[in-house]
Structures are given as structure tokens and as C-alpha cells.
Amino acid sequence: GAGVSQTPSNKVTEKGKYVELRCDPISGHTALYWYRQSLGQGPEFLIYFQGTGAADDSGLPNDRFFAVRPEGSVSTLKIQRTERGDSAVYLCASSLTGGGPPGSYGYTFGSGTRLTVV
Amino acid sequence: AQKVTQAQTEISVVEKEDVTLDCVYETRDTTYYLFWYKQPPSGELVFLIRRNSFDEQNEISGRYSWNFQKSTSSFNFTITASQVVDSAVYFCALGPPASGTYKYIFGTGTRLKVLA
Numbered sequence: 001g002a003g004v005s006q007t008p009s010n011k012v013t014e015k016g017k018y019v020e021l022r023c024d025p026i027s028g029h030t031a032l033y034w035y036r037q038s039l040g041q042g043p044e045f046l047i048y049f050q051g052t053g054a055a056d057d058s059g060l061p062n063d064r065f066f067a068v069r070p071e072g073s074v075s076t077l078k079i080q081r082t083e084r085g086d087s088a089v090y091l092c093a094s095s096l097t098g099g100g101p102p103g104s105y106g107y108t109f110g111s112g113t114r115l116t117v118v
Numbered sequence: 119a120q121k122v123t124q125a126q127t128e129i130s131v132v133e134k135e136d137v138t139l140d141c142v143y144e145t146r147d148t149t150y151y152l153f154w155y156k157q158p159p160s161g162e163l164v165f166l167i168r169r170n171s172f173d174e175q176n177e178i179s180g181r182y183s184w185n186f187q188k189s190t191s192s193f194n195f196t197i198t199a200s201q202v203v204d205s206a207v208y209f210c211a212l213g214p215p216a217s218g219t220y221k222y223i224f225g226t227g228t229r230l231k232v233l234a
Contacts, residue, residue: 031220033221035222042226042227043163043209043224045223048221055220058219104151104168104213104214105168109155109163112161
């Protein structure tokens with residue numbers, strides 16, 4: 001598509017429930033990233049995919065968080081047993097992998113999914 | 119440690135004033151990238167500029183200009199003749215080094231309010 005698409009735009013869930021957040025990157029972008037942005041803060045890195053594989057998942061806060069990208073395009077971020085502290089905007093971004101390090105050309109971000117855990 | 123500091127939490131200016139947003143970074147890497155992103159009320163982060171650590175030339179794009187000084191580890195952003203549409207949160211970010219990690223380190227952002 002023309003831009004990075006994230007669905008849903010808003011998600012309210014009860015504490016303890018499971019949620020899935022979807023990201024559809026720009027067609028042809030092999031690099032995909034998930035970030036989390038809490039209120040008043042800058043985005044914090046969660047995970048980076050190159051193609052189908054997670055090249056760097058060092059930002060995932062704990063084992064309740066998991067992400068997949070089975071066909072190298074759409075990615076799903078999965079959160080189990082949600083907690084109130086998981087409330088944030090979850091941002092997805094994609095980029096071309098050119099001659100420099102992945103992401104060094106700048107990302108295109110989606111509008112994010114605002115997750116609220118009540 | 120890698121870190122980006124944007125000391126200005128919020129700035130308010132009157133339309134047509136010039137405004138500079140400060141960014142100071144820390145990194146052990148010799149090769150890195152610096153970025154500025156704009157986040158309007160809609161929430162989407164919009165890429166503004168990328169700067170390679172080897173290129174210290176200042177850059178101007180319309181009303182926007184960037185001053186990169188490696189000696190002081192700063193990458194400041196100036197908007198000339200500000201407009202109401204410039205109102206947004208602006209983030210400075212430190213990008214992937216050649217050594218292999220792929221994440222950005224973002225600052226906490228500066229909220230710019232341009233008053234008509």
C-alpha cells in the first residue's frame with residue numbers, strides 16, 4: 001500500500017486478556033519495526049524484522065510479548081495476559097534495506113494502535 | 119551508553135518567529151545516523167531529515183535548517199518564520215550504527231506550539 005497501515009487504531013481490553021495488533025508495511029519494504037510510545041515519551045524499540053525473521057528482539061519487555069511476520073509482509077504483535085502498564089501507543093515502521101544499515105535511510109511509520117488496558 | 123537528550127519539553131512561539139529545537143546525543147559508535155521526526159496531533163511520525171556522522175555540513179530545506187556539530191554532539195533544528203502548522207512534537211533520534219544493532223534511540227521530544 002501507499003503507507004504503513006496499523007489496525008485497529010484503538011483497542012481497549014481488560015487486564016489479563018490477550019490482544020493482537022496488526023501492521024501492514026509499505027509494499028517492498030523488507031525491514032519492519034515495532035516501537036512502543038508511552039504518554040509524554042519518545043518511542044521505545046521493541047523488535048526488528050528483516051524479512052520473516054526477527055533480527056533483533058532485544059526490546060521486548062518480557063515473554064508476554066511476541067511478534068511474527070510469517071510471510072515477510074504483514075506483522076502481528078501479540079500480547080498475552082495484558083497488564084495496565086502495557087497501555088501505550090504501539091507504532092509500526094518499515095524501511096528499505098539499502099546500502100547502509102537497516103533503518104539508516106529513515107523509517108515510514110504508521111499511525112499506531114492506542115492500547116488501553118483497564 | 120547511547121542516549122538522546124531533548125532538554126526543551128515545550129516551547130511556545132508566536133507565528134513568524136524563528137525557533138531552535140536542541141538535541142544532544144551520546145554514543146560510542148564512530149559511524150551513526152541522526153534523524154529528526156515530526157509528530158503532529160494525528161500521531162503519525164513524519165521523517166524530516168537523516169544525517170550521517172561523517173557529514174557535518176549544515177542543511178537547509180525551505181524554512182527548516184539543521185546544525186550538526188560533532189564536537190559538541192549536537193544536532194539542532196531551526197524553523198524559520200514559524201507557522202501554526204508547525205505545531206507538533208519533534209523527536210530527535212540516534213540511528214543504527216554500522217556495528218549491527220538496528221534500533222533507533224529517541225529523545226523524549228519537544229512540543230512546539232506556534233500561536234497565531
